[in-house]
Amino acid sequence: MTDSPAPATHLADNLRINGARLWDSLMELARIGATPKGGVCRLALTDLDKQGRELLIQWGREAGLGVTVDRIGNIFMRREGRNPSLPPIVAGSHIDTQPTGGKFDGNYGVLAGLEVVRSLNDLGLQTEAPIEIAAWTNEEGSRFVPVMMGSGVFAGAVPLEHALAARDLDGKTVGDELARIGFAGDQTPGDHPIGAYFEAHIEQGPVLEDEGLTIGVVLGTLGVRWYDCTITGMEAHAGPTPMNLRKDALQVATGIMQQVVAIAHRHPPHGRGTVGMVQVFPNSRNVIPGQVKFSIDLRNHTDALLETMAADIEAVIQRARSDSGLTIALEPVSSYPAQPFHAECIEQIEAAAKRLGHSHRRMISGAGHDAVYTARLAPTGMIFIPCKDGISHNEIEDALPEHVTAGADVLLHAMLQRAGIAS
Amino acid sequence: MTDSPAPATHLADNLRINGARLWDSLMELARIGATPKGGVCRLALTDLDKQGRELLIQWGREAGLGVTVDRIGNIFMRREGRNPSLPPIVAGSHIDTQPTGGKFDGNYGVLAGLEVVRSLNDLGLQTEAPIEIAAWTNEEGSRFVPVMMGSGVFAGAVPLEHALAARDLDGKTVGDELARIGFAGDQTPGDHPIGAYFEAHIEQGPVLEDEGLTIGVVLGTLGVRWYDCTITGMEAHAGPTPMNLRKDALQVATGIMQQVVAIAHRHPPHGRGTVGMVQVFPNSRNVIPGQVKFSIDLRNHTDALLETMAADIEAVIQRARSDSGLTIALEPVSSYPAQPFHAECIEQIEAAAKRLGHSHRRMISGAGHDAVYTARLAPTGMIFIPCKDGISHNEIEDALPEHVTAGADVLLHAMLQRAGIAS
Numbered sequence: 001m002t003d004s005p006a007p008a009t010h011l012a013d014n015l016r017i018n019g020a021r022l023w024d025s026l027m028e029l030a031r032i033g034a035t036p037k038g039g040v041c042r043l044a045l046t047d048l049d050k051q052g053r054e055l056l057i058q059w060g061r062e063a064g065l066g067v068t069v070d071r072i073g074n075i076f077m078r079r080e081g082r083n084p085s086l087p088p089i090v091a092g093s094h095i096d097t098q099p100t101g102g103k104f105d106g107n108y109g110v111l112a113g114l115e116v117v118r119s120l121n122d123l124g125l126q127t128e129a130p131i132e133i134a135a136w137t138n139e140e141g142s143r144f145v146p147v148m149m150g151s152g153v154f155a156g157a158v159p160l161e162h163a164l165a166a167r168d169l170d171g172k173t174v175g176d177e178l179a180r181i182g183f184a185g186d187q188t189p190g191d192h193p194i195g196a197y198f199e200a201h202i203e204q205g206p207v208l209e210d211e212g213l214t215i216g217v218v219l220g221t222l223g224v225r226w227y228d229c230t231i232t233g234m235e236a237h238a239g240p241t242p243m244n245l246r247k248d249a250l251q252v253a254t255g256i257m258q259q260v261v262a263i264a265h266r267h268p269p270h271g272r273g274t275v276g277m278v279q280v281f282p283n284s285r286n287v288i289p290g291q292v293k294f295s296i297d298l299r300n301h302t303d304a305l306l307e308t309m310a311a312d313i314e315a316v317i318q319r320a321r322s323d324s325g326l327t328i329a330l331e332p333v334s335s336y337p338a339q340p341f342h343a344e345c346i347e348q349i350e351a352a353a354k355r356l357g358h359s360h361r362r363m364i365s366g367a368g369h370d371a372v373y374t375a376r377l378a379p380t381g382m383i384f385i386p387c388k389d390g391i392s393h394n395e396i397e398d399a400l401p402e403h404v405t406a407g408a409d410v411l412l413h414a415m416l417q418r419a420g421i422a423s
Numbered sequence: 424m425t426d427s428p429a430p431a432t433h434l435a436d437n438l439r440i441n442g443a444r445l446w447d448s449l450m451e452l453a454r455i456g457a458t459p460k461g462g463v464c465r466l467a468l469t470d471l472d473k474q475g476r477e478l479l480i481q482w483g484r485e486a487g488l489g490v491t492v493d494r495i496g497n498i499f500m501r502r503e504g505r506n507p508s509l510p511p512i513v514a515g516s517h518i519d520t521q522p523t524g525g526k527f528d529g530n531y532g533v534l535a536g537l538e539v540v541r542s543l544n545d546l547g548l549q550t551e552a553p554i555e556i557a558a559w560t561n562e563e564g565s566r567f568v569p570v571m572m573g574s575g576v577f578a579g580a581v582p583l584e585h586a587l588a589a590r591d592l593d594g595k596t597v598g599d600e601l602a603r604i605g606f607a608g609d610q611t612p613g614d615h616p617i618g619a620y621f622e623a624h625i626e627q628g629p630v631l632e633d634e635g636l637t638i639g640v641v642l643g644t645l646g647v648r649w650y651d652c653t654i655t656g657m658e659a660h661a662g663p664t665p666m667n668l669r670k671d672a673l674q675v676a677t678g679i680m681q682q683v684v685a686i687a688h689r690h691p692p693h694g695r696g697t698v699g700m701v702q703v704f705p706n707s708r709n710v711i712p713g714q715v716k717f718s719i720d721l722r723n724h725t726d727a728l729l730e731t732m733a734a735d736i737e738a739v740i741q742r743a744r745s746d747s748g749l750t751i752a753l754e755p756v757s758s759y760p761a762q763p764f765h766a767e768c769i770e771q772i773e774a775a776a777k778r779l780g781h782s783h784r785r786m787i788s789g790a791g792h793d794a795v796y797t798a799r800l801a802p803t804g805m806i807f808i809p810c811k812d813g814i815s816h817n818e819i820e821d822a823l824p825e826h827v828t829a830g831a832d833v834l835l836h837a838m839l840q841r842a843g844i845a846s
Contacts, residue, residue, distance in 0.1 A: 205663025222662060226708065236813060238697035238720045239645060239789030240628025243687050245813070250698055251684050254677035261674050264666050274661035275673055276708045280701045285649065285718040287699050295708040297661045366662030390659060390668070 013355055015123065017412050019405030022115040026404070029055060029095065029111065030103035039395025040103055044096035044138035044149075045073070045174065050181035052095045056110065056135060063117050065133070068192075069185025072153040072163055073137040073178045076192060079117050081130040082422035087195035087378075089127070089419040091116060091411055092134030093370060094150070098142050102397025104202045104387065104404075110135050112200040112408040116415055128420030129195050136370045137183075143168045151370035153189045155377055160189055190377075196345060196418045197374040200383040200407045202399050204367050206390030214406050215353040215360035216384030217346060221372050222270060222299040222364055223306040223338030229256065229317070232327040235282060235290025246288055250280060252324045253292040259316040260296050263309050270364050271309060272299035295333075301364045303337050339372045345381025345414070352413035358406050383410050436778055438546065440835050442828030445538040449827070452478060452518065452534065453526035462818025463526055467519035467561035467572075468496070468597065473604035475518045479533065479558060486540050488556070491615070492608025495576040495586055496560040496601045499615060502540050504553040505845035510618035510801075512550070512842040514539060514834055515557030516793060517573070521565050525820025527625045527810065527827075533558045535623040535831040539838055551843035552618050559793045560606075566591045574793035576612045578800055583612055613800075619768060619841045620797040623806040623830045625822055627790050629813030637829050638776040638783035639807030640769060644795050645693060645722040645787055646729040646761030652679065652740070655750040658705060658713025669711055673703055675747045676715040682739040683719050686732050693787050694732060695722035718756075724787050726761050762795045768804025768837070775836035781829050806833050 032051045033042035042048040053075060057067055060077035068076050078088060093109025113133035120131065136154070141147030144166040152158035164175035178184040203209075208216050233247035257275045264273030277295040296313060300306045317330045346362075353360040365382060374380045385407040388398040455474045456465035465471040476498060480490055483500035491499045501511060516532025536556040543554065559577070564570030567589040575581035587598035601607040626632075631639050656670035680698045687696030700718040719736060723729045740753045769785075776783040788805060797803045808830040811821040 203663060204660050205665070206659070206668045207663075207665060210668055224662070234812075236629070237627050237790060237815065238695060238699060239647070239722060239791075240626060240630075241695075241789065241813060242628070242630060242692070243684070243695065245629045245633055248684070248697075250680065250701070254680045257673065257677045258681070261666070261671070269665070272661060272664075272666065274671075274709070274711055276661060276703075276710050276712060277706050278673070278701060278703045280699075283700050285699045286697070286720055288697055289699060297709055299662060366664065367660060368662070389657075390664060392660065 015119070015412060015416070017115045017119045017405065017408045018122070019401060019408070021118065022111060022408055023401050023404060025059065025111050025114065026103055026107060029107055033097065035100065035395050037395040039397065040097045040101050041099050042095070042097045043099065043143040044140065045143065045177035045181055047181070049096055050183070053135070053183060056095060059114055060133065063114065063121055065117065068187050069183055070154070070187040070189045070192065071160060071185055072150050072189050073183040073185065074150045074154055074189065075135040077133045079120065079131040081127045081419060083128050086129035087193035088130035088132040089195050089415050090132045090134050090197045091199070091415060092136060092197065093199050093201060094136045094139035096138055096140050098140050098393045100395050101140070102392060102394060104397055104399050105204070105392050106139055108202060108404065109200045112411050115408050116412045119412060126422040127416065128422050131415060131419060139370055144174050148368055148370055148373060151373035155373035156190055157373055157376070194374065194378040196379040197371060198345065198381050198383065198411055198414055199369055199371040200385070200411045201369060202387035202392060203384040203390065204387060204392040207363060208384060208386035209388070209390060211361065212359070213361050214358040214385065214403055215410055216363045217350045217353065217360055218341060218365050218382035218384055219346060219362055220301060220338060220340035220364060221368060222272065222301050222366050223303050224336045225298045225306060225310055226333040226335070227296040227313070228293065228331045228333055229296055230291065230293045230329045232291050233289065236288045238286040238288055241288060247326055248288050249292040249326065250289040252320055252326050252328070253294060256316055256320055257294065260313065263298070263312045267300055267305050267309055270301040271305065272297070272366060299366060301338050306338065336368065339375050341371070341375055341381050342379035345379050348414040348417050349381050349383055349410060352410045352417070355413060356406070356409050358410065381414065383407050438542070438835060438839070440538045440542045440828065440831045441545070442824060442831070444541065445534060445831055446824050446827060448482065448534045448537065449526055449530060452530055456520065458523065458818050460818040462820065463520045463524050464522050465518070465520045466522065466566040467563065468566065468600035468604055470604070472519055473606070476558070476606060479518060482537055483556065486537065486544055488540065491610050492606055493610040493612045493615065494608055495573050495583060495612050496606040496608065497573045497577055497612065498558040500556040502543065502554040504550045504842060506551050509552035510616035511553035511555040512618050512838050513555045513557050513620045514622070514838060515559060515620065516622050516624060517559045517562035519561055519563050521563050521816045523818050524563070525815060525817060527820055527822050528627070528815050529562055531625060531827065532623045535834050538831050539835045542835060549845040550839065551845050554838065554842060562793055567597050571791055571793055571796060574796035578796035579613055580796055580799070617797065617801040619802040620794060621768065621804050621806065621834055621837055622792060622794040623808070623834045624792060625810035625815060626807040626813065627810060627815040630786060631807060631809035632811070632813060634784065635782070636784050637781040637808065637826055638833055639786045640773045640776060640783055641764060641788050641805035641807055642769060642785055643724060643761060643763035643787060644791060645695065645724050645789050646726050647759045648721045648729060648733055649756040649758070650719040651716065651754045651756055652719055653714065653716045653752045655714050656712065659711045661709040661711055664711060670749055671711050672715040672749065673712040675743055675749050675751070676717060679739055679743055680717065683736065686721070686735045690723055690728050690732055693724040694728065695789060722789060724761050729761065759791065762798050764794070764798055764804050765802035768802050771837045771840050772804050772806055772833060775833045775840070778836060779829070779832050781833065804837065806830050
């Protein structure tokens with residue numbers, strides 16, 4: 001038995017991507033739109049986005065990949081497999097950034113996919129299924145609403161014509177800007193099979209760093225409900241108005257804000273409750289606030305739990321109405337369902353982390369990603385790596401080279417297991 | 424006994440001011456700086472203030488009064504008494520307004536004093552002590568800081584040179600503006616004896632209206648402590664940050680804001696606690712607030728109670744610091760002591776309300792008035808009348824003619840009792 005050749009899985013165990021090359025590519029792409037504080041500003045469909053896309057495609061062609069672009073500007077770069085009838089195993093994310101974005105958010109997922117292909121080329125390995133890299137258009141939503149536009153159109157969740165007509169603050173449309181930068185492709189979005197989808201991403205939260213772990217095996221994304229709450233009391237002089245005759249909108253508001261957080265604590269471990277935005281009127285030191293408006297953001301990992309949290313906040317509002325006698329409006333702003341990822345993809349990522357000896361944990365993504373939409377079409381999984389202090393959407397966003405390498409190694413192994421190595 | 428002439432006090436019982444004339448003067452003065460919504464914008468030391476002052480002085484001269492102006496622009500109009508050695512009994516307030524002020528705040532106290540004089544003239548009554556009307560400069564503090572500037576300089580609480588050097592947003596000084604409008608008098612502020620001071624004013628709060636009463640017998644003004652509170656946590660993504668790893672500045676802030684109100688409720692009946700101004704950073708729907716700044720306004724009717732409330736809020740902050748681990752700064756902004764009024768003045772006002780058959784109650788002024796400073800120099804009392812919905816510092820500020828008349832009748836009786844009628 002000791003004389004027999006190592007089986008394919010043992011061969012794969014020893015495979016590694018080239019971490020230095022991946023890091024160099026991340027740093028080179030980050031120079032396009034680099035900001036003085038070390039971040040990146042490369043908004044969707046700007047000249048800088050065009051430069052970033054062209055560099056990516058240049059790298060893809062140098063790696064021997066075939067390139068297609070669809071009508072919403074999503075880029076697919078393909079490495080053929082042995083069996084052309086199999087749908088491709090896709091690694092992807094986005095290369096547009098926030099106005100004060102970092103070098104890793106999105107870019108990491110795309111360039112980790114490129115590094116998988118480059119490594120397969122180095123090793124002369126052929127896969128059974130084709131391997132593809134996807135770069136989705138306008139994930140951030142900073143310039144054009146909605147967020148996750150390219151993957152949303154691809155999944156049929158956002159109508160193409162609606163997306164093409166979206167305008168930025170200058171009135172320019174997505175359609176015109178795609179044509180202007182040369183990325184209005186002719187492929188119909190979604191008319192492109194996907195066998196499975198893997199997205200590597202910085203965590204954008206503090207959990208992995210806090211626990212000293214390298215890999216997050218993502219089980220899915222939290223569902224989200226957004227509300228605006230408006231409380232109307234009576235503006236009055238802080239001095240002459242006794243406590244019992246006040247209609248203090250802020251006092252009622254702060255009670256509800258406390259409950260937003262309490263509701264999240266009552267639904268652990270994935271419940272989240274956040275008040276991020278507050279406006280007080282007239283906002284003057286010696287005037288009792290007559291009106292307060294604030295946002296409510298509730299999240300959890302199943303729609304049932306989210307429904308319970310929504311019922312809880314409605315009960316809190318109803319009680320505040322009867323206790324205070326004030327007018328309280330609670331308006332839903334938007335809602336996204338929880339999106340679980342595919343059990344096999346999750347297991348493949350977890351197995352890869354274990355095989356490679358990286359500390360890891362199962363976890364939930366609190367933020368939305370393109371993987372939320374691909375999960376509607378194909379088995380999907382996500383790989384998280386730690387980011388410094390959990391910070392993203394900020395020029396000081398940072399990640400360690402060893403974590404960047406580890407995540408791409410896990411991506412390589414998960415994709416190979418999914419695609420199969422042609423023996 | 425029935426044949427003997429009625430004693431002076433009985434004569435006084437039947438005296439009334441002319442309510443229609445007082446109302447007409449209020450409405451005429453309110454035309455200077457009238458706003459489209461029925462309010463008045465007549466900021467201190469503007470051309471409109473000059474017009475208002477000149478109309479007041481014209482009315483005073485028509486009523487036979489002698490006029491003096493001091494170096495901070497305070498106007499005194501004098502009706503001589505029988506005994507020139509007695510200090511004058513003064514009625515006063517201010518005629519400057521807030522930018523969106525009303526017809527009554529301040530103006531009522533000055534014109535009620537004028538109406539007292541006009542009525543004494545009609546009746547041919549001579550008082551023992553002289554009667555004076557005072558119109559204090561810049562009570563509102565809207566254009567020049569500090570508030571209650573004229574009476575503050577008069578009482579020696581605000582240095583004259585400091586007040587004259589105060590600048591508005593255009594860089595113009597009080598001294599230059601006083602000279603420009605012709606009200607830089609030559610009398611040294613404070614070099615003007617006062618026997619007693621009475622100020623009639625709208626309540627600026629809801630108590631009298633709420634209880635259906637006509638006259639407020641004011642016992643004094645609340646002491647005030649102002650603070651700024653700044654809480655620094657850690658700004659983070661609302662989705663990916665679990666509840667137990669958050670440093671949510673707003674969650675800590677709302678707990679303290681609730682306590683500001685609770686502390687006031689623990690010190691009834693005059694305790695007040697108000698958070699009027701709140702700023703949240705970065706104030707974005709899906710970002711956990713990294714910093715929150717807010718104002719705290721604490722009031723009570725004795726300095727000892729106010730000291731207790733101040734200790735309470737400091738304890739709340741200290742507890743919030745140790746519970747949350749966040750940085751919390753509590754900075755004192757300003758502080759005014761409680762100012763009790765003079766027992767005899769209070770009794771004279773109360774006796775007058777009783778004698779005239781007006782429903783009344785003893786109460787505290789939550790807001791500051793010129794009477795706060797005169798009380799440091801001479802026996803002082805204040806008469807409140809209801810204002811609609813307790814609203815002032817607003818163009819919709821309003822009062823009923825019968826209440827305006829009743830307050831001036833009480834002023835007449837209180838002043839006559841204090842000044843004495845020359846037999």
